[in-house]
Amino acid sequence: MPTWEIYLEQNQSRFHAELLDFLRIPSISALPENAADVRRAAEWVAQRLTTAGIEHVQVLPTAGHPAVYGDWLHAPGKPTILIYGHFDTQPVDPLHLWDSPPFEPVVKDGRIYARGASDDKGNMFIPIVAVEALLQADGVLPVNVKFCFEGQEEIGSPQMPEFVAAHKDLLACDLVVSADGGQWSETEPAILLSLKGVCSLEISIKGANSDLHSGTYGGTIQNPIHALVRLLDSMRSPAGKILVEGFYDAVVELTEAQRVEIARVPFDEAEYLAELGLSEPFGEPGYTTRERAWVRPTLEVNGIWGGFQGQGVKTVLPNEAHAKITCRLVADQNPTEIVKLLTAHVEKHAPPGVTVEVLPLSMWGKPYSIPADHPGNEAARAVHLELYGREPYYNRTGGSIPICGLFLDHLQAYTVNFAFGLRDERAHAPNEFYRLSSFERGQRGYGKLLHRLGLV
């Protein structure tokens, strides 16, 4: 029998082909019309776990998109590791900015271009093939392994709180390892210390019972668009501070040591801006760009619409206007509480002459953080030293993986982030891609990590 590492090498082209198959499934969790595709992706994952030698594989229902579970529990006395990832993807619009169809993966210059390539299908497929290699080479795994893959991460895991609570025993573990995330660069590893929480809502403003002629009625009744811009503008100072009452109350201010730790991670602001085509940063006064991104809460309007959007002029006084908002949260902000504060703000500042409604949306997650010296992080650090030949950075992110907080709450298990996406891979944007080099390095990384976690 070859070693597990040789097995990985020998089977790499098959793994590539399988990943392309996986990427062809348009498992967009946000769009109801793609629900069957999300389910198809779940079944693909279940099938692939079984092929890898995993037992008790099940597609488990939730009130929304299903999850996939499987385990291998034949390492008595060894810790139980729960490996997490997600098989759903973001939507693809604006479609016209893609160079190739988002669900027809293209391999070019060592990269796979497809929606979900980096976030998260490429990354979540890694531990499956790593475990297959270990089982094929050794017949056993160095630890007990459970897999839990979800199909609703990109919409904020609305049914996962209930799911994790309902399956506490099934998912019970000593440590979670998340295959959703990334490294610092192709040559520099990183250990993630915090993720932001998230909450989401839609504001709908209604005026008259019909669109009206802006000449005849203009100036005499409230225009829902004006009311909406007033309301949205009231939420943020011109300089970028959130003005929603109580918004910052639960934020734990940075210690000086933490600010120093953050400043130690390389960041070239000029390059950051140049890559975005911008000439200046913008954000909450009193913090660096990196601090704003990593440890300060945010409020962003994700979309706004109302009235005439066509070519030319339509002299309409529209009777509706809408906006979608997400906030990113840091410890100890509670997403449910923040939605309440935003709703109270909207009620307090509701402009006259219109009806204002706030609809909480499904994206919800608590902020999450893990001590830098947690044993799981120590194991990851040791693997990174082997893989990259250097110490990892200790970084944070403005992104959210709501399930980390859920695992901590319900399983009392921390989550070590161990995944191989890179920052430039356009997750959530057109022309998303994933590096084949990351795919391969990740497989070796998982093999080493499971061995190291088994040394306990």
Add this chain to the structure above:
Amino acid sequence: MPTWEIYLEQNQSRFHAELLDFLRIPSISALPENAADVRRAAEWVAQRLTTAGIEHVQVLPTAGHPAVYGDWLHAPGKPTILIYGHFDTQPVDPLHLWDSPPFEPVVKDGRIYARGASDDKGNMFIPIVAVEALLQADGVLPVNVKFCFEGQEEIGSPQMPEFVAAHKDLLACDLVVSADGGQWSETEPAILLSLKGVCSLEISIKGANSDLHSGTYGGTIQNPIHALVRLLDSMRSPAGKILVEGFYDAVVELTEAQRVEIARVPFDEAEYLAELGLSEPFGEPGYTTRERAWVRPTLEVNGIWGGFQGQGVKTVLPNEAHAKITCRLVADQNPTEIVKLLTAHVEKHAPPGVTVEVLPLSMWGKPYSIPADHPGNEAARAVHLELYGREPYYNRTGGSIPICGLFLDHLQAYTVNFAFGLRDERAHAPNEFYRLSSFERGQRGYGKLLHRLGLV
């Protein structure tokens, strides 16, 4: 030979059928894909003028949609009356709110439902059939008559300034009578003393070179939607006063006598609001609802859009946001000057971190007003007394017919508004309709008016 009034009665069902034909042409001037339909409507009008006995009928080109001219000039010593109207229509969206397809007219309970039925095809067809009746009955007209119909009123007549200037001799006249407008109610006539001017522009805000992940980038760069709402909100006080510097400078304040004259025209604010499904009016402090509608300038956002508008959540930090604005203007505001003031405001208040562009749109027109006791108004008043058995109200409107100002500038001729639309006919909105009773009354009205103008 029957009298002209009996001729009208005898031919009414043919006129109805012809109007339905006219309404079937989707002559939406705002949409490039309907340009051929606007031209088709022009040709329909030219053909119909010829049938009516009008001479020198021509479809005249402009740099945009064409105009239609025709005349009958065999009344030496009598004044020359230029009759104006427009054969283009508004767009139809939101289409799903129509009870029947907008360009498949339906006659029901004495009303014709179709886009353009009231504004302005039903109204502009009236003087054509009235002149036909006069010519058929008497062989001559009591005045010299010219017709000038345009195909771009609903987009603000962008090429009509050049057109009117270039055809000063052809259009030369003593008085313009506009067949675009309305009466007070089915039983109460009105004489229109002023129309607002109009100008239009689009604001486009661009941020990064791509849509971005709101978690990764949120809080560190300017969000174009936040920048746009900031900018739009800066243009209007929460109470409804326009804050663009210099906006009100050229406004001629109302005299006390004018305020009294306006207050004399019946207005039931509770009913006005009830019809709109609203509980309160809203507008510039210090003025009544009627004054806001008739004699105060306005700034209305007609449309806004940016980012994700679909179902659910997309955690995007969008890289573009847009808004369309029209202002309605009163004497002596100049639309070109107001666009400059708005552009200066946008430049002065442009939020940091984004690129802001202002694009003037084609809707442009000067404010217009006519003395209450102008001889043309006196003639209209006498006809109204005959038609309705009562004195007209002297009203004003927040709407704009830019060509009135052009005729005054270039032909030194005032425009008497003499048309038969009614306020509830949903011009510019779904389910527009026109009353057959107005169509018939209008025909008698035009016959009488031309006779009366010939008494000079």
